[in-house]
Amino acid sequence: MAQTEKTGKLLEVKDLRVSFFTPAGEVKAVGGISYELDYGEVMGIVGESGSGKSQEAYAIMGLLQSPGKVIGGSITLEGEDVLAKSKAEMIAMRGSKVAMIFQNPMTCLNPVYTIGNQLIEALRAHDKSVSKEEAAKRAMSMLEMVGINNVQKRMKQYPHELSGGMRQRVMIAMGLICHPQLLIADEPTTALDVTIQAQILELMKDLQKKTHMGIIFITHNLGVVAEICDKVSVMYAGKIVEQGLVDDIFYHPAHPYTEGLLRSMPRVDAESYERLIPIEGTPVDMLNPPEGCPFAPRCEHAMKICLHKMPPYVEVGDRHRSACWLRVEEQVQQEKAAPEAQAGEKEADERG
Amino acid sequence: MGKYVIKRVLMAVLTLFIVICLTFFLMNAVPGSPWLSERNPSQATIDALNAKYGLDKPVIVQLGLYLQDLLHGDFRESLRMQRDRPVLDIITTMFPISASIGAIAIGWAILVGVPLGCLAAYKRGTWVDSLLRVICTLGISMPGFVVATILLHTLTGGIEGVNLLPALFDGTPKSYIMPCLALGFYPMCYLSRQTRTAMLDSINQEYIKTARAKGLKNGKIIFKHALRNAMIPVLTYLGPQIAFTLCGGFVVETVFSIPGLGRYFIQSIQNRDYPLIMGTTIFLAAFIIVMNLIVDLLYKLVDPRINLSKGGN
Numbered sequence: 001m002a003q004t005e006k007t008g009k010l011l012e013v014k015d016l017r018v019s020f021f022t023p024a025g026e027v028k029a030v031g032g033i034s035y036e037l038d039y040g041e042v043m044g045i046v047g048e049s050g051s052g053k054s055q056e057a058y059a060i061m062g063l064l065q066s067p068g069k070v071i072g073g074s075i076t077l078e079g080e081d082v083l084a085k086s087k088a089e090m091i092a093m094r095g096s097k098v099a100m101i102f103q104n105p106m107t108c109l110n111p112v113y114t115i116g117n118q119l120i121e122a123l124r125a126h127d128k129s130v131s132k133e134e135a136a137k138r139a140m141s142m143l144e145m146v147g148i149n150n151v152q153k154r155m156k157q158y159p160h161e162l163s164g165g166m167r168q169r170v171m172i173a174m175g176l177i178c179h180p181q182l183l184i185a186d187e188p189t190t191a192l193d194v195t196i197q198a199q200i201l202e203l204m205k206d207l208q209k210k211t212h213m214g215i216i217f218i219t220h221n222l223g224v225v226a227e228i229c230d231k232v233s234v235m236y237a238g239k240i241v242e243q244g245l246v247d248d249i250f251y252h253p254a255h256p257y258t259e260g261l262l263r264s265m266p267r268v269d270a271e272s273y274e275r276l277i278p279i280e281g282t283p284v285d286m287l288n289p290p291e292g293c294p295f296a297p298r299c300e301h302a303m304k305i306c307l308h309k310m311p312p313y314v315e316v317g318d319r320h321r322s323a324c325w326l327r328v329e330e331q332v333q334q335e336k337a338a339p340e341a342q343a344g345e346k347e348a349d350e351r352g
Numbered sequence: 353m354g355k356y357v358i359k360r361v362l363m364a365v366l367t368l369f370i371v372i373c374l375t376f377f378l379m380n381a382v383p384g385s386p387w388l389s390e391r392n393p394s395q396a397t398i399d400a401l402n403a404k405y406g407l408d409k410p411v412i413v414q415l416g417l418y419l420q421d422l423l424h425g426d427f428r429e430s431l432r433m434q435r436d437r438p439v440l441d442i443i444t445t446m447f448p449i450s451a452s453i454g455a456i457a458i459g460w461a462i463l464v465g466v467p468l469g470c471l472a473a474y475k476r477g478t479w480v481d482s483l484l485r486v487i488c489t490l491g492i493s494m495p496g497f498v499v500a501t502i503l504l505h506t507l508t509g510g511i512e513g514v515n516l517l518p519a520l521f522d523g524t525p526k527s528y529i530m531p532c533l534a535l536g537f538y539p540m541c542y543l544s545r546q547t548r549t550a551m552l553d554s555i556n557q558e559y560i561k562t563a564r565a566k567g568l569k570n571g572k573i574i575f576k577h578a579l580r581n582a583m584i585p586v587l588t589y590l591g592p593q594i595a596f597t598l599c600g601g602f603v604v605e606t607v608f609s610i611p612g613l614g615r616y617f618i619q620s621i622q623n624r625d626y627p628l629i630m631g632t633t634i635f636l637a638a639f640i641i642v643m644n645l646i647v648d649l650l651y652k653l654v655d656p657r658i659n660l661s662k663g664g665n
Contacts, residue, residue, distance in 0.1 A: 020378040061565060063561065063565060091567050091568075091569060093565065095567030095568075096567060100565040100567075102562065102565075104558060107557065107558040107559065108558045108559055108561070108562045109559055110559040110562070110564065110581070111651065111657055112580050112581055112654065112655050112656060112657075113576075113580075121566070121568070121572075122566045122567075125567050125568050125569075126567060148643050158656045158657070160656070160657045171562070174562075287435065
């Protein structure tokens with residue numbers, strides 16, 4: 001995998017909006033999100049079910065299922081406008097530039113074809129010049145790279161003859177066989193048991209270092225995020241409510257929803273009598289989203305304005321921003337306090 | 353695998369035995385006799401004939417004797433339709449005609465029906481899907497003689513200036529066209545609907561999402577990844593349907609005057625030609641059993657997860 005390590009911007013998503021036009025009305029699954037990802041960077045997208053985190057990924061891949069549609073914003077991958085690509089260009093892009101792996105490895109491999117067949121196919125879909133023998137060799141070396149041994153035998157086996165963890169390894173090998181610059185992992189460890197989860201995460205971290213690819217890691221598990229990600233976007237009801245580097249999100253959360261997520265997560269250093277605190281209430285009804293901040297109805301700090309107006313993003317630190325009226329208020333107070341403090345000093349000087 | 357086949361063959365023999373017994377009793381329970389015709393023969397003649405062909409014995413004894421003959425490979429001779437001609441001989445001359453028409457019919461039904469089903473599933477909810485739905489529902493609900501009559505009317509002179517095909521079957525290639533069209537229309541429509549349903553199911557599976565994420569082209573996703581997974585229900589239908597179609601459609605053979613097995617089978621029942629009824633029934637039953645066995649073995653080829661030795665079907 002000798003690749004020149006590129007630097008700079010790999011992916012830029014700006015104000016992306018995805019809606020599902022259902023008979024019951026428009027569901028704004030993704031309501032205007034923006035983020036950037038550099039080459040070799042790993043970003044986690046965290047959120048609960050229905051927060052739009054997967055749909056956002058499908059939009060990048062061009063895999064939105066009808067009646068889902070991108071209705072606004074832009075996606076720029078390596079300087080190219082993804083949304084402007086033709087169907088054929090999208091097919092050429094999928095698998096070669098961007099690969100995707102999914103949640104359930106038990107159902108994501110076609111049960112009636114051998115592992116080898118599916119791997120070779122993934123490679124030859126993008127490079128017809130590779131002979132079948134060469135492709136088989138590449139496939140076997142990929143399998144070895146993802147930690148599968150006895151590859152000769154594995155190539156001839158069917159998915160049902162492999163364990164879940166092994167199948168996810170195969171999925172990863174299949175995703176990486178064309179050396180994509182970006183890997184989108186949609187809850188890749190959720191369906192696996194905990195020990196296998198750890199192994200797969202370890203493997204992905206390892207491969208990421210080797211190949212220097214960018215990863216978008218979609219999950220609802222903050223523990224997984226801490227393990228592998230450089231930065232995190234926390235999504236709620238189709239919007240990114242907080243964005244920042246992993247340490248900032250974990251140690252200085254600046255949005256009540258993030259705080260709630262952290263409190264509901266078991267910690268190793270917790271005292272045995274400490275109970276997990278769930279976030280009260282239920283997720284938003286996406287057909288009739290609330291007017292203001294979508295989290296307001298469940299937020300213990302909710303103020304009057306929260307129910308009426310969506311808060312703007314506030315920079316709360318280096319590359320750390322949050323969409324919460326509390327932060328807006330703090331900022332305003334700081335700005336107010338600054339001149340007052342200066343004035344106070346002057347007074348003191350005069351008196352002295 | 354070998355063990356499985358042996359088990360299935362033993363089961364087949366048992367099934368066949370039950371079919372033979374049932375048919376034999378039912379056939380004898382129906383009033384009438386092979387000797388009745390326009391000029392009723394005298395009771396003495398009937399008694400003599402019954403005695404000659406062993407029809408005067410109790411049914412259970414007759415069955416025993418018939419089974420004994422069968423075990424020696426003797427299907428006996430026709431009583432009425434072609435008196436004293438061996439039943440096996442009749443079947444072996446009639447079957448090829450029915451089979452050749454049936455094979456062409458089922459052939460085009462598969463070649464057209466399966467792709468149409470894929471198309472309908474791929475274009476679900478569009479006008480293409482709706483149009484195919486209408487055609488297929490018509491084809492499934494229309495009796496065979498209606499299709500045959502429509503074909504006859506339109507292609508053999510019913511419309512001014514259009515007289516493309518011979519109305520009656522005479523063995524020439526041209527005369528094959530209409531019977532094959534008529535016989536294949538129903539299975540084509542049925543296959544198409546079944547393929548559509550199965551395809552819709554497999555298209556929504558996660559491995560299709562994987563295939564799309566890999567950057568495969570639509571054709572490959574549909575025909576390689578989705579279709580093979582949709583083949584099981586289609587195969588299940590096809591097995592017995594092939595047997596039925598090859599043994600001849602009674603209606604189509606009657607409409608086009610084809611000297612095939614299907615028509616002969618029905619006529620033999622009307623004429624109480626007992627050995628001929630038994631012979632054709634056994635032939636059709638054995639054929640269906642064999643087709644089902646082949647289908648079960650094909651399952652394994654289509655879907656490697658199926659484990660035949662553990663009960664199989």
